[in-house]
Amino acid sequence: MFATAEDVRARFEGVIPDSRNDWLAAKIEDAESLLTSLVPSMATTADAGRLARAKAMVADAVLRVYRNPSGVTQETASVYSVSRSKAADSGVLYFPADELEALRGSARRTRIGTIPVAPWRVDVYGR
Template identity: 30%
Template structure:
């Protein structure tokens, strides 16, 4: 599948001109970010034009973050050459990744909703008897009041 953003779009978001190695890295970062975006959204957008603009923006944002710090450094020092990594990003340090907010946006673009859902479950080919609101059917007796009914509170 095609990347959701182009190399030229990514170059427009960077503060420097890419050399040949950086262009190769940026191309693979665009591919990785596009695959991740599709996975989080649960959608297969075959082309960049078929993807929502926000999805393309999030791919470019993740790639820009990666290109600015491909090794995942959290500190650097010129004198005595000190470099530091942090476990804050965990397995995402030094890779293309989406933040939790970006993942939530991608899930929303794909129609996925987080949260608790109540689903009615029944046996195959069965029918649920419907009675008056607030009353539960019983086996051979009068309906049982499960919760307060506006007309007949208990």
């Protein structure tokens, strides 16, 4: 829908072997599904700019997982030690919030017609 294996390969600084084609196709499909669940309007958009941005976002999400599938953040060679992260590059597909906002095109909207109201309170002194 948005990206192909060749789009992902074009953004990678090395060579992704052909033996990883099935993995790439599955991850691209997963990333596209995640993206359309987070930004439902992408499922029907025809805007070339948004589609190009979505292609880049899907490719970047797949490459984050390809580069670091197990989420290692630190590794020591002499005494074996590995640290893993649940955050960025943890082997899980994700899209950064700022990229999603840019894709949604949502700007801060002014609130028209809202009136702040204080909650009602029972008089505790009761007279």
